[in-house]
Amino acid sequence: MTNGIADIQKADALFVTGSNTTESHPVIGAQIKRAARNGAKLIVADPRKIPLAEEADIFLKIKPGTSIALHNAMMNVIINEGLQDDKYIRENTENYEELVESLKKYSLEYAAEITGVEAYLIREAAIMYASAEAASILYCMGITQHTNGTETVMSLSNLALITGNIGKVGTGVNPLRGQNNVQGACDMGALPNVYTGYQPVTNTGAREKFEQAWGVKLSDKIGLTVTETFKAIDEDRVKMLYICGENPMISDPDTHHAERALDKVFLVVQDLFLTETAELADVVLPAASFAEKDGTFVNTERRIQRVRKAVEAPGEAKPDWIIFMELMNRLGYEEHFNSAEEIFEEIRQLTPQYAGVTYERIKNKGIQWPCPTLDHPGTNVLHAGKPARGAGFLKPVEHLESLEIGEDKYPLVMTTGRMLYQYHTRTMTGKTEGINLIAPELYAEINPSLAQEKGITDGEVVKVTSRRGSVTMKAKVTDRVNKEVVFVPFHWDSGANVLTNGDELDKYCKIPGLKVTGVNIEKAD
Amino acid sequence: MITLNINGFEVEIKEGSTIYQAASSIGVKIPTLCHDERLKPHGSCRICVVEVEGARSLVASCSTPASNGMVVHTESESVITARREILDLMLANHPLDCLTCEKAGRCTLQDLCYQYDIEESSFDGKKKKYEKDTSNEFYYADQTKCILCGKCVYVCSQVQNTDAICFVDRGFETHVGTPFDLGLAKSTCVSCGNCVAACPVGALMPKRKEKFRYWEIDKVKTTCSYCGVGCQMELLVKDNKVVEVEPVKGHSNDGMLCVKGRFSYDFINHSSRLKKPMVRKNGVLEEVSWDEAYDVIANKITEVKESDGADAITGFSSARALTEENYLMTKLMRAVIGTNNIDHCARL
Numbered sequence: 001m002t003n004g005i006a007d008i009q010k011a012d013a014l015f016v017t018g019s020n021t022t023e024s025h026p027v028i029g030a031q032i033k034r035a036a037r038n039g040a041k042l043i044v045a046d047p048r049k050i051p052l053a054e055e056a057d058i059f060l061k062i063k064p065g066t067s068i069a070l071h072n073a074m075m076n077v078i079i080n081e082g083l084q085d086d087k088y089i090r091e092n093t094e095n096y097e098e099l100v101e102s103l104k105k106y107s108l109e110y111a112a113e114i115t116g117v118e119a120y121l122i123r124e125a126a127i128m129y130a131s132a133e134a135a136s137i138l139y140c141m142g143i144t145q146h147t148n149g150t151e152t153v154m155s156l157s158n159l160a161l162i163t164g165n166i167g168k169v170g171t172g173v174n175p176l177r178g179q180n181n182v183q184g185a186c187d188m189g190a191l192p193n194v195y196t197g198y199q200p201v202t203n204t205g206a207r208e209k210f211e212q213a214w215g216v217k218l219s220d221k222i223g224l225t226v227t228e229t230f231k232a233i234d235e236d237r238v239k240m241l242y243i244c245g246e247n248p249m250i251s252d253p254d255t256h257h258a259e260r261a262l263d264k265v266f267l268v269v270q271d272l273f274l275t276e277t278a279e280l281a282d283v284v285l286p287a288a289s290f291a292e293k294d295g296t297f298v299n300t301e302r303r304i305q306r307v308r309k310a311v312e313a314p315g316e317a318k319p320d321w322i323i324f325m326e327l328m329n330r331l332g333y334e335e336h337f338n339s340a341e342e343i344f345e346e347i348r349q350l351t352p353q354y355a356g357v358t359y360e361r362i363k364n365k366g367i368q369w370p371c372p373t374l375d376h377p378g379t380n381v382l383h384a385g386k387p388a389r390g391a392g393f394l395k396p397v398e399h400l401e402s403l404e405i406g407e408d409k410y411p412l413v414m415t416t417g418r419m420l421y422q423y424h425t426r427t428m429t430g431k432t433e434g435i436n437l438i439a440p441e442l443y444a445e446i447n448p449s450l451a452q453e454k455g456i457t458d459g460e461v462v463k464v465t466s467r468r469g470s471v472t473m474k475a476k477v478t479d480r481v482n483k484e485v486v487f488v489p490f491h492w493d494s495g496a497n498v499l500t501n502g503d504e505l506d507k508y509c510k511i512p513g514l515k516v517t518g519v520n521i522e523k524a525d
Numbered sequence: 526m527i528t529l530n531i532n533g534f535e536v537e538i539k540e541g542s543t544i545y546q547a548a549s550s551i552g553v554k555i556p557t558l559c560h561d562e563r564l565k566p567h568g569s570c571r572i573c574v575v576e577v578e579g580a581r582s583l584v585a586s587c588s589t590p591a592s593n594g595m596v597v598h599t600e601s602e603s604v605i606t607a608r609r610e611i612l613d614l615m616l617a618n619h620p621l622d623c624l625t626c627e628k629a630g631r632c633t634l635q636d637l638c639y640q641y642d643i644e645e646s647s648f649d650g651k652k653k654k655y656e657k658d659t660s661n662e663f664y665y666a667d668q669t670k671c672i673l674c675g676k677c678v679y680v681c682s683q684v685q686n687t688d689a690i691c692f693v694d695r696g697f698e699t700h701v702g703t704p705f706d707l708g709l710a711k712s713t714c715v716s717c718g719n720c721v722a723a724c725p726v727g728a729l730m731p732k733r734k735e736k737f738r739y740w741e742i743d744k745v746k747t748t749c750s751y752c753g754v755g756c757q758m759e760l761l762v763k764d765n766k767v768v769e770v771e772p773v774k775g776h777s778n779d780g781m782l783c784v785k786g787r788f789s790y791d792f793i794n795h796s797s798r799l800k801k802p803m804v805r806k807n808g809v810l811e812e813v814s815w816d817e818a819y820d821v822i823a824n825k826i827t828e829v830k831e832s833d834g835a836d837a838i839t840g841f842s843s844a845r846a847l848t849e850e851n852y853l854m855t856k857l858m859r860a861v862i863g864t865n866n867i868d869h870c871a872r873l
Contacts, residue, residue, distance in 0.1 A: 245843030299755025315800020
């Protein structure tokens with residue numbers, strides 16, 4: 001997030017898009033509701049009438065995968081009405097003229113046709129967002145999990161930049177990160193192109209710095225992403241896969257393809273349980289849970305917070321860091337840390353954003369990076385005063401229909417997501433009886449008129465089919481979704497991700513288009 | 526800024542602050558059952574009454590603004606008499622089952638009765654009796670124990686903003702309930718348990734899987750391991766087992782948790798946790814020593830590096846693991862194995 005979570009209470013308008021916040025980030029969802037009840041304007045865009053839509057001043061029930069058209073049309077309205085922040089644009093952005101030119105074709109009528117949202121609502125949303133003193137954008141995987149996810153984010157960034165809604169309290173472009181430490185994992189360079197603190201592996205200076213610190217020669221070749229790995233296994237380019245704490249058999253697209261690859265490769269899985277993925281492994285290593293170790297997690301607002309050991313790990317299970325360290329030693333690389341804190345000390349020597357953070361400083365309260373020195377208080381608002389790169393680049397982006405759309409055989413759009421009671425692949429929540437009683441099984445939300453057309457009644461078993469396969473599940477007949485949309489939560493094995501497309505990836509960041517899958521639905525035999 | 530005098534001490538505080546806030550700022554503790562900084566002042570329980578010189582009667586410190594020159598006494602004789610009277614009245618309609626009550630040891634009513642020497646009520650009258658609402662999977666509501674402080678109702682409507690519960694009926698019949706008293710499971714309740722955390726007595730309690738007393742447990746402050754909000758929480762531990770989770774006020778969570786962070790911790794002590802390394806032999810995963818598991822992995826890494834190069838090995842790190850662990854896995858892949866094939870589940 002460019003801005004901290006507490007900033008939600010300081011915004012005059014909130015634009016929440018592609019985020020079912022009250023279910024996926026419940027505690028932030030509650031804070032958005034509080035802000036709205038205390039007078040902030042709330043605009044919600046989502047293909048489903050999510051709980052937050054009930055609280056919204058304007059709800060845009062958008063067709064999955066059409067956000068760019070919505071954002072471009074909103075910007076077009078803002079410019080036509082003269083609501084842009086000319087001073088901010090002049091002083092802090094570049095490429096404005098090209099952006100304005102690219103927006104011209106996004107009339108309200110054109111956007112309404114693409115998005116399925118009535119033109120006047122798009123106009124009102126644009127005016128509401130641009131008229132606010134401080135407006136904040138909050139988004140999640142509904143924006144990013146598309147084959148043009150990166151460009152969809154760029155269009156949100158354009159929207160914030162032309163209205164000057166960045167770098168100030170209560171504004172920002174704020175992705176809500178879905179996992180406890182996805183921020184920390186990215187910060188640490190658990191990405192194929194960067195070391196810690198986003199220092200590129202292709203940058204000679206950065207590489208030399210890490211070569212010196214680690215005492216070895218390092219590769220300058222960008223590695224493979226998770227989503228590219230299975231194809232690489234198919235093509236015999238990858239022979240061994242070491243997975244720590246992930247369950248691609250449920251979380252990754254196109255389960256059948258993932259399974260073939262995981263079966264073929266020499267697989268090591270390190271986890272708390274014998275997950276669906278671990279069942280396919282050649283070696284399984286027992287790991288300690290968060291309650292059994294000391295360390296840090298970094299939350300969605302870049303706050304580095306302490307994790308503390310409360311109980312002993314069961315049996316011979318060990319914290320992941322001890323396993324890695326022992327394996328490094330086994331491979332002939334001398335590595336001796338006595339605690340996670342000692343590792344953190346090494347991290348902060350190599351990571352400018354973390355340099356001023358110590359366990360002592362975050363004993364009671366976490367600190368938001370960047371925190372470059374020991375007397376620095378941390379940073380709540382990024383791009384304050386000026387965008388970090390100097391001038392915010394306004395990159396024109398165009399609406400592009402997903403390749404999943406348009407085939408008669410698969411006329412409906414399946415979109416996936418989380419529900420309140422289960423978490424991700426259920427490895428943890430699936431162990432709680434009460435959770436399983438409330439959220440016991442896979443289901444598909446379908447619109448009543450689609451149900452009527454297909455002769456499907458609520459609770460009946462249906463078969464959902466895509467180009468990749470078929471899955472049976474219970475139908476939940478509800479007007480939360482429009483007639484052309486089917487929603488399936490992705491928590492269950494042999495479920496939603498059997499149907500999703502793992503081949504078409506975003507060209508910049510290789511994210512799959514999990515939110516748009518062409519499907520058909522029929523009564524099960 | 527304004528200046529007032531509390532128990533003989535000068536206090537300087539921002540205009541608009543309450544007497545309670547002024548007292549807290551200099552470490553003077555005023556008892557309260559219904560106060561919560563996150564709520565609009567509602568002055569329901571009256572136990573926080575204090576004496577203000579020149580005022581016609583005692584005032585509720587949690588909802589009375591402090592003013593310049595005010596002289597306040599928080600433990601004067603008339604204050605103590607009033608507090609004893611309030612507790613006496615509360616106890617007249619509260620079961621004296623502290624011996625078996627699960628809240629014992631952390632019940633504000635119990636603590637205050639101890640502090641002000643109220644052993645039992647001097648009033649003998651009708652006592653309320655409600656069936657426990659056990660319809661929620663994770664907590665129960667026992668209206669028989671409710672003191673009507675209103676904290677749960679206002680936490681639900683002003684902090685969690687779910688509006689699942691409300692005051693129902695009037696007078697002696699007043700209780701906290703759900704629409705048409707159909708029970709929590711049929712309400713809009715999202716099982717966050719934030720009302721449970723706010724309840725000062727035993728009226729809202731987590732359903733326990735095993736018995737424990739609050740004085741038997743150790744508390745460990747940590748960060749929730751589910752989504753990216755980073756809620757602060759305390760793990761309550763008895764005999765090397767997490768027996769309950771409670772929210773703590775942190776930057777990002779303002780004292781809240783959700784159903785997963787609060788109630789879905791059974792996985793920690795689950796019988797199906799992996800306890801030993803395993804290696805596949807003749808198609809079956811068999812338990813082995815750590816030494817053997819490391820050997821198998823190290824040998825395979827060496828073999829693949831020799832035959833196909835380091836880039837034929839890929840690692841997936843974890844957005845669920847510690848920052849430090851992510852760092853070390855990238856170091857293992859980059860410095861020891863020699864490839865940039867390291868990624869994690871950020872996109873999924």
